[in-house]
Amino acid sequence: MKIKEFTVKNYKNIGIDELCTIKFPNKADGQSDMLTIIGENNIGKSTVLEALRMFFPYEKPHCPDLDRFPKKVEPNPLNEDEHMEICVTFHKFTEQDLNKIEISRYIYNEELKIKRLWKSSNLNDKDVPYYAYIQQAYIHELEGKPTWNNTAFQDVSEELRDLRQRFCAEQGLTGTIPAAKKEDFLQYVLEENSALVHHRNPEWMANPNGLSSVLRSIMPKVIYIPAMKLLQDETNPTKTNSAAKNIMSSLIEKKMRTSQKFVEFETAATNLTNAFVGEDRHESLNSLETSLNLKLKRLMDIEAKVNFSPPVIEKLHENTTFSLIYNDIETTTDHQGSGAQRLLILSLLELMSQELDETVEEVENSWQRSYLFLVEEPEIYLHPQLQRKMRDSLLKISESELSQVICTSHSEHFIDLADRHQGIVIAKRNFTTGTTLFSQVEENLYNGENALDKRNAMRMLLNFNSSTLESFFSRRVILVEGDCEIASFKSIKDVLISKYPDKKEDIESYCKDINIISCKGKLTQRTYCEVLTHFGIEPVIIHDLDGELYNSGNNLRMLESINLDETRRLYHSPNFEEDIFGEEWLNDKPWKATKLISERFDQYEEGLLRFFNFVIGKEAADSLNIDSLVSSEI
Template sequence: MKIIQVKIKNFRSYANEIVVDFGDLTAFVGKNDMGKSTILEALDIFFDGGVIKIDKNDINKECTRNGDNEIQISVVFDNYPQELVLDTSNLTNLEEEYLLNKNNKLEIIKKYPTAGKPKTFLKANHPTNEECKNLHSLKITDLKKIIKEKNIICDNLTKSAELRKAIWKHYSNILQLQEIEIELNKEDAKSIWEQLEKKLPHYALFQSDRTNNDGDNEIQNPLKSAVAQIFKDEKISKELQTIAEEVIRKLQEVTNLTLEKLKDMNPEIAKTLNPKIPTIEQLKWADVFKSVSIAGDEDIPINKRGSGVKRMILLNFFRAEAERKKNNNEKSNIIYAIEELETSQHQYHQRLLMEALKNLSKEEGVQIIITTHSPNIVKQLQFENIRVVKNNENIKEIVKLEKHVLPIPSLNEANYLAFGEADEEYHNELYGCIDSRGLLDEYFKDKPQQKYKEFKDGKIINEYPITKTKYIRNQIHHPENTHNPKFTFGELQQSIKDMRDFIQASKGNQQ
């Protein structure tokens, strides 16, 4: 299963519903405190990843003042299972069960009243005709009753899915399909969620800031993530189930014999006792390996080392995963979410990590989500990977960049939109863009000027007035000329803004 869209409402800084499109590799960029990490942490809550625990402080304060205390996190999936067993040994599919939304995608909604236990829903384009709605909430006896009363033809009266299909076919011309929310917490619909939950991707969140203790998840999580994937292997799952069944059988035998012997001694006490043995579903095999970790020399935990070393281990975990999945042709569903992957790493390691993640995102069943403040990392991405998170008049906005609508198709433009400032390279690009369109004279018109000293062969050969943009351009291209006062950072940013405004205006005039 693959995330294609996420919707968040009434969660931290997101008061109104925000809709975010996802790809195989999705990067959230923007200034601090914009809400980038909030998206990753909302997904950890949705997938019950265990890193983030929801609480009442997560409810948006404005929504609370307006009497709305329900957090809502929705995820839309593509590549969903084509076949599911929704009833006992009854193979069916989501489309025939009218459990997909109007775009034919699987949309799961989780609502958290007062940040408490979630209620789970499907948004589905579903029959609303009174004669054939809410069929998933009916028991097989109720479905048979409808079949009999309405004289509906059904070839198999022993399977609920076949009964539902026959009823819907009978009313096919008047189903009155509408997009509605189907609650999955109700008793008769629980089996739908139980089956879907097994198919959800494994979500692994790696945060940037950690406390320095023996249970530091930044080191633990890569191995825990690996353990979770290993236990999803179908062959291993079947072998473990066989072992569990045998252990439970022997335990049942021992407890039954014990109670039989107890009856001989004290029948009254024996009557009050019952064997309590966990079901196979209750067994948590991954907990057996919950203490997996990595240790350095002399068994010193790696989490006692510097943050740079810890992040380096994480870096190489992803590099190893990319290589392993490629070599083994694995198709497991997993989402790696990494906050501020540049943390504690110099640029060479940042590039290595970004390349590993890009390669990993190309593997089937794998998605990568990152947040970053690094312009260098942004420049390693494609436009379709980038989501700029920003405030627009105090309203949260997430912009999906499209190359053809930008004033200049450059990843420096992406950095400018994300961080509000840019460097000399971007200044050169903007200047070159205006020059290539033959518009420099128009741009320079009526701009204030200042004197510039031209230096050649060890001496000043000329002094003349030029605009600030041209002045900055000359200094960038001729750093050997130190006879002019260096432009300031503020002047650089203002010149960049002026050129962007001019390019946008001239683009509109050309259209």
């Protein structure tokens, strides 16, 4: 089973103004099961991973302290709007999932919805049940009959009486089905004759059928890899539940189970268990117990029972450990640098991606637990080439039927607008409330007859211009056709600072949070404009008319990409250099433009300022008021 989506409510600065809902991409659209959360520093990206970890039953802490509630304020237990809540929805169940009663009994409408809510801080784990959204099953003929004895079954159908008789025989019951066995009987009837079982309308139910106790055996195994904090701990294979230990244990387990020596050991351990546990246990254990009780009886009328705990075969792989050797010196992982520790995680992830593929193929008929990888800033400590390798390893893992990946990142290598745009989650701050909001694009942006051309254009842009990703964090995004416009803007800024030194700080302030992207052509401009618009970003465009009318052909399509809003485009006729400088250039355009601006700015001032003011935006241009300064000099 896979996670379809999850929601977070009232966890630190997340899910306060509105529920934070994050969905995994639809693999049917060719997307991988990998989410990348991007956003500014300290905005709450890692908080999402933290909330998810708290939700899963084997992660700690299980319950939040006051620091995890919004503004560290104790919630009102009677006000649901203030309660913390995390809900995870699973779907895409395999045949093995559906055959596992611990999973199938909680599925409704092809989904398994589980949530947990906390009404106050510092609660005990046992006091916070898991809820499941299910239809309660019941046997209509037994409704209103609190005791399921012989009398209760006198006026029921023959089919139900027969099932009751068979069930009691199998369970060794005398006739009355005790309360502790009612759920088992209901499940028995459901499997043998489902027509006798009715269902109520679906609702959230607290701990139905002992849900809280079975979750540990069916939930995905979480492997958490932090960025900087506790990295040494996470690469330490001797530390309980560290990332390295979890990955290595999973890798070792399968290797052990295919070894003949392990099979022999497992058989010997079973024989040992049989010899020392139960009524027919070894005489030496009985003798030891008798001797102990003889001495106890002399002191007090009390009896001791000696028990033997056999080795837990299933957990032998958890005893795995390893060290690192560098320059012929063997050390533990915590004595290596951060880069080496990150490379260790990368290598383990590469092995894990191979193992997941092999595991699915080799044991496809048996139920297998899935994995959820939570990775903070996977690019940290790695140079660009290894960042790409880390990305490829995580993508390979996410393509497995057994795993999903959520990572936080600032690296362009992990943010793919061409092929994984549905897996990008943007975190932005609401400056009015101080909370963090998350958004993502669910639909496929590349469709229609030009879908392939648009996708290829975006791939080319991303391959040759890493600054495209700054668009998500910029005040203003400007899409231009080529490099000449970018070089000209920088040169104009330098000239203005030299002419008006008292305006230096203002000019630099308005220029630093804009992003000018060279798109290398109109098709790429339009494509990137459409993609950014879907993410809630409204770029502006600067383009050449190239001999066409401003409102026809390609120029009309450019206008349509910004919803016919003329305030969001600036065009030059027939092109940038001829419009502003009156010259036609075939090569070295950025260099020629820079030279003319630095040496003869006053001659081309009107066109250059019109261009500069459009780039920084009307509000910034009005504040700087460069035009009036120029006019006063004339």
